[in-house]
Amino acid sequence: MAFWKSLLKDIDFYLVTDSGLSRKGTLSDVKCAVAAGCKIVQYREKDKTTKEMIEEAILIRKICGENAIFLVNDRIDVALAAGADGVHIGQDDMPIDSARRILGENKIIGLTVHDTDEAIEAERKGADYVGFSPVFDTTTKKDAGMGVGPERIQAVRKTINIPIVAIGGINKDNCISVIEKGVDSLVAISAIVCSDDVRRETEYFIETIRKTKQKYIQQS
Amino acid sequence: MAFWKSLLKDIDFYLVTDSGLSRKGTLSDVKCAVAAGCKIVQYREKDKTTKEMIEEAILIRKICGENAIFLVNDRIDVALAAGADGVHIGQDDMPIDSARRILGENKIIGLTVHDTDEAIEAERKGADYVGFSPVFDTTTKKDAGMGVGPERIQAVRKTINIPIVAIGGINKDNCISVIEKGVDSLVAISAIVCSDDVRRETEYFIETIRKTKQKYIQQS
Numbered sequence: 001m002a003f004w005k006s007l008l009k010d011i012d013f014y015l016v017t018d019s020g021l022s023r024k025g026t027l028s029d030v031k032c033a034v035a036a037g038c039k040i041v042q043y044r045e046k047d048k049t050t051k052e053m054i055e056e057a058i059l060i061r062k063i064c065g066e067n068a069i070f071l072v073n074d075r076i077d078v079a080l081a082a083g084a085d086g087v088h089i090g091q092d093d094m095p096i097d098s099a100r101r102i103l104g105e106n107k108i109i110g111l112t113v114h115d116t117d118e119a120i121e122a123e124r125k126g127a128d129y130v131g132f133s134p135v136f137d138t139t140t141k142k143d144a145g146m147g148v149g150p151e152r153i154q155a156v157r158k159t160i161n162i163p164i165v166a167i168g169g170i171n172k173d174n175c176i177s178v179i180e181k182g183v184d185s186l187v188a189i190s191a192i193v194c195s196d197d198v199r200r201e202t203e204y205f206i207e208t209i210r211k212t213k214q215k216y217i218q219q220s
Numbered sequence: 221m222a223f224w225k226s227l228l229k230d231i232d233f234y235l236v237t238d239s240g241l242s243r244k245g246t247l248s249d250v251k252c253a254v255a256a257g258c259k260i261v262q263y264r265e266k267d268k269t270t271k272e273m274i275e276e277a278i279l280i281r282k283i284c285g286e287n288a289i290f291l292v293n294d295r296i297d298v299a300l301a302a303g304a305d306g307v308h309i310g311q312d313d314m315p316i317d318s319a320r321r322i323l324g325e326n327k328i329i330g331l332t333v334h335d336t337d338e339a340i341e342a343e344r345k346g347a348d349y350v351g352f353s354p355v356f357d358t359t360t361k362k363d364a365g366m367g368v369g370p371e372r373i374q375a376v377r378k379t380i381n382i383p384i385v386a387i388g389g390i391n392k393d394n395c396i397s398v399i400e401k402g403v404d405s406l407v408a409i410s411a412i413v414c415s416d417d418v419r420r421e422t423e424y425f426i427e428t429i430r431k432t433k434q435k436y437i438q439q440s
C-alpha cells in the first residue's frame with residue numbers, strides 16, 4: 001500500500017477549504033489546521049483560474065508536507081500539476097473509473113456518496129474512502145440537498161470497510177452524535193473557516209473526535 | 221512524430237466551440253464543421269460540471285474520429301478522460317511545463333500568445349502551435365483585450381516555425397487580410413456558431429483560406 005493510503009486509517013478531523021467563507025484566507029486556514037494536527041486537507045476551489053488554483057495548490061502541498069494528506073476537489077488536472085496525494089470527486093465530477101485510470105493505483109480517490117447503494121458502489125469501484133453527505137442540512141454547499149441525519153451513517157458503516165468521512169452541517173454542537181455512529185472522520189467547514197482561531201477550533205474537533213471514538217470502541 | 225501532430229501542418233479552418241453563442245448547439249456545430257472538412261476542433265466550455273464536460277467531450281471525440289484533431293481548452297483532466305489529442309492552454313491556464321509532463325510528448329499542446337516574445341517562449345517550451353490572439357477587437361472572449369491588428373502576425377511568422385492560428389474578431393470580411401500575413405489557420409467563432417448553416421460557413425472559410433494560401437505561396 002502506498003504511504004499516503006496507509007495514513008487514511010489515522011484521519012480524524014478533515015479540512016475542506018472554502019475561500020468564499022474563509023475569514024483569514026485558505027492558506028492561513030490550512031497552516032493553522034495542519035499545525036493543530038489535522039492529517040487530511042481537501043482544496044476545494046471553484047472560482048479561480050486553473051493557473052491560480054495550481055499556484056495555490058502547490059503552496060498547500062508544501063504546507064501539508066509529510067504531516068497531512070493533500071487532496072484536490074474535482075480537478076484532477078490541478079491535483080496532477082501540484083503533486084497532490086489524490087482527489088475528492090463528487091457525483092458531478094469525473095467518473096471514478098476514468099479518475100483511477102488517469103491517477104493510477106497509488107493516488108487516493110475519495111468519492112461523495114448519499115446512500116448505502118452509492119457507498120457499496122464506491123467501494124466496489126476502488127474508492128479509498130467515501131464522503132457521506134449531507135448529514136445535516138447545510139447552507140455551505142448550495143446543491144447539497146436536505147440532511148439525511150446521523151442515523152443513516154450506521155447503515156453505511158455496516159456495508160463498507162473503507163473509511164467514512166461525514167460531511168454537511170456538522171458543528172461543535174452536533175459532532176459527537178456523528179462520531180458515535182461510527183465514522184472515521186468529519187468535516188465542519190463553517191465552524192473552522194469562519195472562526196477567528198482556526199487552530200484552536202481544529203484542536204477542539206480533533207480532541208473531541210478522538211475521545212468519542214475511544215468511548216465508542218470501549219462500548220462496542 | 222505522433223499521427224495527430226503530423227496532421228497539424230494541414231489545418232486551415234480551426235473550430236472553437238461556444239455553447240453560449242451557438243445557435244444549434246455545440247455537438248451540431250462540431251458535426252457540421254467536420255462534415256465541411258474542418259480538421260481541428262477545440263472544445264471550450266466554462267459553465268458545465270466536469271461530468272457534463274467529459275460526457276460532451278467523449279461525443280466530440282467520436283464525431284472528430286480520424287478526420288479532425290480534437291483538443292480541449294484549458295481542462296487537461298477533461299482531455300485525458302475523453303481521449304482528446306491534446307489541449308489548448310491560455311496564459312491563465314496550466315503552465316506548459318506541467319501540461320507537457322502530464323500529457324507526454326505525443327499529445328498536442330497549443331498555447332495562446334499575444335506577442336513575439338510569448339511566441340518565441342512558447343516554441344522554446346515545446347508548444348506544438350500557437351494561437352495568436354486577439355487579432356481584432358472581439359466581444360466573444362471578455363478578457364481578450366484590444367486587437368493588435370494583422371500586421372503583427374508577420375513579425376511572429378518570422379520568429380517561429382510552429383503553426384500559427386489567428387484568433388480574435390476574425391470574420392468573412394477581414395479573414396483574407398489575416399491569411400495573407402502568413403498564418404496557417406484561423407478561428408472565427410461568431411461567424412460560425414451564430415450561423416444558420418455552420419457547414420456552409422465552414423466550407424466558405426476553408427475554401428477562402430486555401431485559395432489565399434496558394435496565392436500567398438505563389439507570390440512569395
Ligand code: NI
Nearest residue numbers: 310311332364
Ligand atoms: Ni490571454
